[in-house]
Amino acid sequence: MRIGIMGTGMVGQILAGKLAELGHEVTIGTRDVARTLASTEPGPYGNPPYREWQKKNPKVKLATFAEAAAHGEVLINATAGVAALPALQSAGEANLNGKIMLDVSNPLDFSKGMPPTLTVCNTDSLGEQIQRAFPKLKVVKTLNTTNAHVMINPRQVADGDHHIFVSGNDASAKAKVIEYLKDWFGWKEIIDLGDITTARGTEMLLPVWIRLLGALHTAMFNFKIVR
Amino acid sequence: MRIGIMGTGMVGQILAGKLAELGHEVTIGTRDVARTLASTEPGPYGNPPYREWQKKNPKVKLATFAEAAAHGEVLINATAGVAALPALQSAGEANLNGKIMLDVSNPLDFSKGMPPTLTVCNTDSLGEQIQRAFPKLKVVKTLNTTNAHVMINPRQVADGDHHIFVSGNDASAKAKVIEYLKDWFGWKEIIDLGDITTARGTEMLLPVWIRLLGALHTAMFNFKIVR
Numbered sequence: 469m470r471i472g473i474m475g476t477g478m479v480g481q482i483l484a485g486k487l488a489e490l491g492h493e494v495t496i497g498t499r500d501v502a503r504t505l506a507s508t509e510p511g512p513y514g515n516p517p518y519r520e521w522q523k524k525n526p527k528v529k530l531a532t533f534a535e536a537a538a539h540g541e542v543l544i545n546a547t548a549g550v551a552a553l554p555a556l557q558s559a560g561e562a563n564l565n566g567k568i569m570l571d572v573s574n575p576l577d578f579s580k581g582m583p584p585t586l587t588v589c590n591t592d593s594l595g596e597q598i599q600r601a602f603p604k605l606k607v608v609k610t611l612n613t614t615n616a617h618v619m620i621n622p623r624q625v626a627d628g629d630h631h632i633f634v635s636g637n638d639a640s641a642k643a644k645v646i647e648y649l650k651d652w653f654g655w656k657e658i659i660d661l662g663d664i665t666t667a668r669g670t671e672m673l674l675p676v677w678i679r680l681l682g683a684l685h686t687a688m689f690n691f692k693i694v695r
Numbered sequence: 696m697r698i699g700i701m702g703t704g705m706v707g708q709i710l711a712g713k714l715a716e717l718g719h720e721v722t723i724g725t726r727d728v729a730r731t732l733a734s735t736e737p738g739p740y741g742n743p744p745y746r747e748w749q750k751k752n753p754k755v756k757l758a759t760f761a762e763a764a765a766h767g768e769v770l771i772n773a774t775a776g777v778a779a780l781p782a783l784q785s786a787g788e789a790n791l792n793g794k795i796m797l798d799v800s801n802p803l804d805f806s807k808g809m810p811p812t813l814t815v816c817n818t819d820s821l822g823e824q825i826q827r828a829f830p831k832l833k834v835v836k837t838l839n840t841t842n843a844h845v846m847i848n849p850r851q852v853a854d855g856d857h858h859i860f861v862s863g864n865d866a867s868a869k870a871k872v873i874e875y876l877k878d879w880f881g882w883k884e885i886i887d888l889g890d891i892t893t894a895r896g897t898e899m900l901l902p903v904w905i906r907l908l909g910a911l912h913t914a915m916f917n918f919k920i921v922r
Contacts, residue, residue: 585817589899630921633903661906669903672816676860676896679888680920692919693907694857 472497472540474533474555475547476504478515479572481525482616483546488527490652495529497536499558504530537563542570542648543605549575549594550587553601565604568641570648571595571667572611572619574674583678586671595635595667606641609667610634610649613677615687620653622690630692631657635666659693699724699767701760701782702774703731705742706799708752709843710773715754717879722756724763726785731757764790769797769875770832776802776821777814780828792831795868797875798822798894799838799846801901810905813898822862822894833868836894837861837876840904842914847880849917857919858884862893886920 470493473480480496488494498504498518507517515521522530529539537543537559547555552573556564575594576584588594595609611619611632622628632655636642642660649655661669673691681687697720700707707723715721725731725745734744742748749757756766764770764786774782779800783791802821803811815821822836838846838859849855859882863869869887876882888896900918908914 590812590816590902626921630919659907659910661903661910666903666906669906672899672902675817675899676888676893679893679896680886683886683888684920684922686922689920689922692857692921693911693916694853694919695911695913695916 469493470539470541471495471544472536472538472542473544473546474536474559475545475551475573476518476530477546477548478511478513479616479619480546481515481518481521482620483544483572484528485525486620487652488525493539494527495531495536495539497531497533497555497559499533499555501530501532533559534563540567542568545569545571545573545598547573549573550577552594552598556598556602561602561604564602566606568606568608568644569598570611570645571598571607571609574612574671576674583675586674589668589672593665593667593671595664595671599637599664606636606638607664608634608636608638608642608645609664609670610645613670613673614690618688618690622653622655625688625690626692628654628656630690631659633659633661633670635661635664635670637663657692696720697766697768698722698771699763699765699769700771700773701763701786702772702778702800703745703757704773704775705738705740706843706846707773708742708745708748709847710771710799711755712752713847714879715752720766721754722758722763722766724758724760724782724786726760726782728757728759760786761790767794769795772796772798772800772825774800776800777804779821779825783825783829788829788831791829793833795833795835795871796825797838797872798825798834798836801839801898803901810902813901816895816899820892820894820898822891822898826864826891833863833865834891835861835863835865835869835872836891836897837872840897840900841917845915845917849880849882852915852917853919855881855883857917858886860886860888860893860897862888862891862897864890884919
């Protein structure tokens with residue numbers, strides 16, 4: 469399948485690497501290809517600069533947001549939350565319309581120091597902002613409640629006995645995303661929370677996620693909904 | 696132990712009933728004793744009016760907020776979130792100072808319909824507001840992430856194999872609350888998230904909790920942090 473991923477950061481890299489390994493044709497979109505390739509700085513989570521990562525992942529193509537969006541039959545938004553709407557504007561509505569987009573980003577604001585706050589929450593969410601901005605894009609909020617290593621390999625934590633959520637307005641898009649999550653990454657436990665407004669709930673999990681990261685001294689954990 | 700519980704609603708009733716059953720001397724505080732006793736309306740969650748509940752729980756005393764706070768060696772805030780600060784003002788700072796208060800309330804705003812939003816979040820929390828208003832009260836936010844039946848009997852769900860959190864500035868108060876949660880209710884898995892600012896994280900779990908209630912068609916669930 470042709471997959472377009474928005475965002476060259478750690479989450480985009482990890483998703484792209486896994487999907488390329490599975491045989492998908494993956495293009496990662498960025499604002500400025502030359503600048504992304506020129507960077508020698510490691511990412512904020514210690515991930516290597518994109519040029520180093522690309523040497524180990526030669527099948528993944530780097531392109532503009534518009535080219536990556538045009539390439540993808542299915543899209544993934546893995547930008548930093550504050551960059552999501554500009555990235556998608558740059559991708560161009562015509563390249564988004566009618567497609568399913570897994571939105572894995574979170575509206576984290578690190579500008580005021582740690583811990584980050586959310587740029588939007590409570591009465592709105594980034595998932596809803598994206599859906600409103602691109603009404604013909606089928607936005608499915610998912611995977612944003614766990615770290616990227618767990619996203620692509622849930623069995624790394626407790627043999628996959630924990631949950632991931634989906635939120636979205638289009639039932640058939642959500643059903644397809646649930647299949648992708650199972651087929652691509654091996655997710656077993658997926659809860660459909662409802663329409664895209666339920667993305668408020670999963671984005672608002674981030675503050676406790678960040679505090680748990682501090683309390684547990686590891687990012688290799690996830691939420692399980694125990695009944 | 697003498698325990699003062701603020702709030703006559705379902706959460707206050709369930710906590711008071713359990714603590715009285717354990718042999719504690721429990722007084723529930725309310726704004727207007729006569730009005731609470733006169734009410735014949737069931738609560739918003741279908742719980743009986745206080746006067747009916749009291750017939751089945753004769754050992755629990757009903758009093759003003761000030762009297763209940765004065766009575767308690769340990770206090771529990773089980774008011775509706777929007778009523779918490781007025782209730783504690785009414786209780787009087789002198790009756791609160793130096794005491795431990797388990798704050799189990801959530802700042803839910805139902806005034807704009809369902810689902811509720813939060814009256815405070817992201818850069819502040821109800822737990823912090825209470826701590827700032829009463830600097831000598833030892834506020835420990837806890838139990839607010841699950842329903843009252845699970846609060847007092849975690850083994851009702853998956854034999855207690857799930858988590859509860861504590862947030863607070865006073866380390867010895869948190870240590871005591873952790874003991875209370877174990878001794879009173881049988882909690883096994885308690886995570887200390889840090890100071891009272893971490894209450895933002897647990898209060899911001901409520902939006903996804905409410906959506907899970909809708910998706911799972913039961914309130915008998917809880918979060919487990921799987922490693």
